[in-house]
Amino acid sequence: MPETEGDDDVLRVEHVSKRFGAVTALRDINLHLRRGEVLGLLGDNGAGKSTLMKIIAGFQNPDEGRIVVKGEQVSFRDVDHARSLGIDCVYQDLALVNELDVVQNMFLKRELVSRPIPLLARRVMRERTREALERIGINIPRLDVPVARLSGGQRQAIAVARTVTSEADVILLDEPLAAMGAKEGAMILDLVQQLREAGEVSIIMIAHNYVHVLQSCDRVNLIQGGEITFDKPTADTSVEELNEIVVEEYRRARRAAQAG
Numbered sequence: 479m480p481e482t483e484g485d486d487d488v489l490r491v492e493h494v495s496k497r498f499g500a501v502t503a504l505r506d507i508n509l510h511l512r513r514g515e516v517l518g519l520l521g522d523n524g525a526g527k528s529t530l531m532k533i534i535a536g537f538q539n540p541d542e543g544r545i546v547v548k549g550e551q552v553s554f555r556d557v558d559h560a561r562s563l564g565i566d567c568v569y570q571d572l573a574l575v576n577e578l579d580v581v582q583n584m585f586l587k588r589e590l591v592s593r594p595i596p597l598l599a600r601r602v603m604r605e606r607t608r609e610a611l612e613r614i615g616i617n618i619p620r621l622d623v624p625v626a627r628l629s630g631g632q633r634q635a636i637a638v639a640r641t642v643t644s645e646a647d648v649i650l651l652d653e654p655l656a657a658m659g660a661k662e663g664a665m666i667l668d669l670v671q672q673l674r675e676a677g678e679v680s681i682i683m684i685a686h687n688y689v690h691v692l693q694s695c696d697r698v699n700l701i702q703g704g705e706i707t708f709d710k711p712t713a714d715t716s717v718e719e720l721n722e723i724v725v726e727e728y729r730r731a732r733r734a735a736q737a738g
């Protein structure tokens with residue numbers, strides 16, 4: 479059963495559905511996120527996780543249903559509109575601009591300006607970029623190279639650093655460990671832990687690894703075939719329980735396919 483929704487919800491998704499032609503990617507989704515909470519979103523490939531994130535981030539519109547941010551129903555025009563309302567996203571496919579350097583990407587669309595000394599703004603942005611990357615613990619020796627020349631893990635780190643320094647209220651992390659080695663992945667999980675302890679932002683994190691979700695999140699939702707089928711505090715569930723639900727659903731779908 480879904481957790482009780484409350485006044486301290488920073489975000490609510492209500493009865494959201496999304497179709498792509500014959501494919502129903504999301505079916506009557508209800509999800510809520512409390513202030514300061516880290517919610518893990520688990521689900522198999524094609525379950526609908528990214529579609530749901532894209533709708534919450536203003537990248538796509540739902541066919542039905544509504545999004546409520548801090549008590550107000552909203553209809554996002556685009557990603558920038560969602561961002562202006564405090565929702566920021568790190569996508570699986572990142573959204574960095576390849577030709578721009580690390581500092582320019584960190585401050586994309588929110589550049590500091592200082593007239594009459596533009597160099598000063600550049601110096602401050604550079605300093606803040608350095609600090610943000612240090613906070614994650616990732617060393618990128620040169621900040622003035624186009625990000626196209628960096629590794630997948632470094633690019634991922636920049637995208638995460640940009641989001642956590644953006645003063646967003648809600649951060650969406652779509653598989654933040656996807657391009658990471660073990661060490662960098664641990665750094666990102668540490669960062670999520672720091673943010674969770676500080677309690678200033680709310681996070682939805684898509685992940686494939688149940689252990690990571692149980693360690694790093696307050697609550698877990700499971701999405702299967704475009705529907706939320708499970709919603710529990712991580713303290714009240716286990717890898718075994720999650721595995722059992724996923725395997726049971728797989729068996730049910732296989733029986734249905736064989737029967738029909």
Ligand SMILES: Nc1ncnc2c1ncn2[C@@H]1O[C@H](COP(=O)(O)OP(=O)(O)OP(=O)(O)O)[C@@H](O)[C@H]1O
Binds near residue numbers: 521523524525529
């Ligand atoms: N732009 C699109 N056009 C057509 N179908 C789409 C589109 N985006 C998603 N889908 C379909 O919607 C369903 C859900 O996709 P989605 O990417 O949300 O799943 P996911 O849970 O994020 O999967 P993964 O873990 O593989 O990234 C899939 O069947 C997918 O093929």
